[in-house]
Amino acid sequence: MPDNFEARIDTYTARVDSALDRALPAESVSPERLHAAMRYAVLTGGKRVRPLLVYATGECLQIEPQLLDVPAVAIELIHAFSLVHDDLPAMDNDDLRRGKPTVHKQYDEATAILAADALQPLAFSVLANLENAPPDAAIQLVQLLAKACGSIGMTGGQSIDLAAEGMALSESQLEHMYALKTGALIHASIVSACLLCENLASDDFNALDDFARNIGLAFQIKDDILDVEGDTEVIGKPAGSDESQNKATYPALFGISASRKRCDDLLNNALSNLSRFGSSAAPLEWLARFIVERGR
Ligand code: GRG
Numbered sequence: 001m002p003d004n005f006e007a008r009i010d011t012y013t014a015r016v017d018s019a020l021d022r023a024l025p026a027e028s029v030s031p032e033r034l035h036a037a038m039r040y041a042v043l044t045g046g047k048r049v050r051p052l053l054v055y056a057t058g059e060c061l062q063i064e065p066q067l068l069d070v071p072a073v074a075i076e077l078i079h080a081f082s083l084v085h086d087d088l089p090a091m092d093n094d095d096l097r098r099g100k101p102t103v104h105k106q107y108d109e110a111t112a113i114l115a116a117d118a119l120q121p122l123a124f125s126v127l128a129n130l131e132n133a134p135p136d137a138a139i140q141l142v143q144l145l146a147k148a149c150g151s152i153g154m155t156g157g158q159s160i161d162l163a164a165e166g167m168a169l170s171e172s173q174l175e176h177m178y179a180l181k182t183g184a185l186i187h188a189s190i191v192s193a194c195l196l197c198e199n200l201a202s203d204d205f206n207a208l209d210d211f212a213r214n215i216g217l218a219f220q221i222k223d224d225i226l227d228v229e230g231d232t233e234v235i236g237k238p239a240g241s242d243e244s245q246n247k248a249t250y251p252a253l254f255g256i257s258a259s260r261k262r263c264d265d266l267l268n269n270a271l272s273n274l275s276r277f278g279s280s281a282a283p284l285e286w287l288a289r290f291i292v293e294r295g296r
Contacts (some may be wrong), residue, residue, distance in 0.1 A: 005283035056283035057193035066068030071192035157181025185218025214270035
């Protein structure tokens with residue numbers, strides 16, 4: 001294996017793609033159209049940042065990749081589910097995702113809703129089938145993911161986001177919404193690997209927990225910056241859609257240079273947690289920098 005994480009990314013993305021392929025029902029299985037839409041939602045592109053965070057945390061804690069496939073797949077299924085819902089006419093009403101038509105454009109709205117509905121229980125089923133893991137790890141992963149995508153996680157954040165359109169939120173209100181909408185699933189990616197590590201010292205857990213919270217917030221602020229500055233071709237979704245929808249975002253409320261500074265501060269806060277792990281945290285450092293510096 002090459003000894004730097006960047007060189008292993010293709011191996012890890014191929015690994016999670018093939019595990020996702022195996023977890024998803026084949027298109028030939030009835031109901032064929034639903035299964036085709038589920039596969040389209042999951043397997044058509046995506047950076048796989050959340051699975052990469054799972055594997056990178058696993059490298060930091062010396063956990064076997066076979067064990068990490070389970071949370072990596074489950075978290076990516078939940079992420080894909082949330083993107084399908086996020087794009088629906090009742091939510092952000094987007095036609096383009098990952099450079100391709102959104103699921104409701106490629107199929108139809110009812111099929112998109114059902115495909116997302118079916119991806120969520122599939123994620124929990126994958127977690128429930130965890131084998132060769134520490135005692136109670138499966139149930140802890142189910143609880144972690146349930147909280148991260150529920151009403152005090154991603155769904156709650158989306159609800160606050162929709163209600164906040166056109167409103168002047170304070171920085172702490174905005175960051176609370178971001179921590180739920182986007183941060184919760186990023187945080188769960190890192191914590192899921194911690195749950196698979198037997199005898200993890202509480203100080204080490206707290207450091208990774210703080211790393212995860214900082215990088216989760218930075219991820220959404222960077223997403224906002226790319227929506228303002230990015231190119232539709234590169235970001236794979238229409239640039240400028242936040243502004244046209246009057247979304248409460250960091251750049252809209254505080255300006256682009258404050259957004260860049262906040263991202264850099266969050267990156268530095270995140271990285272300050274990694275020194276205790278020495279060189280085994282290099283993959284997490286690489287991913288944190290990628291999250292904040294992509295598109296620069
Ligand atoms: C009921 C769990 C549930 C969800 C419905 C729609 C919704 C509630 C939540 C949406 C949450 C959401 C879409 C947040 C935005 C997060 C974000 C920045 C997504 C883009 O992630 P990338 O850049 O996408 O990792 P790729 O395409 O690379 O996978």
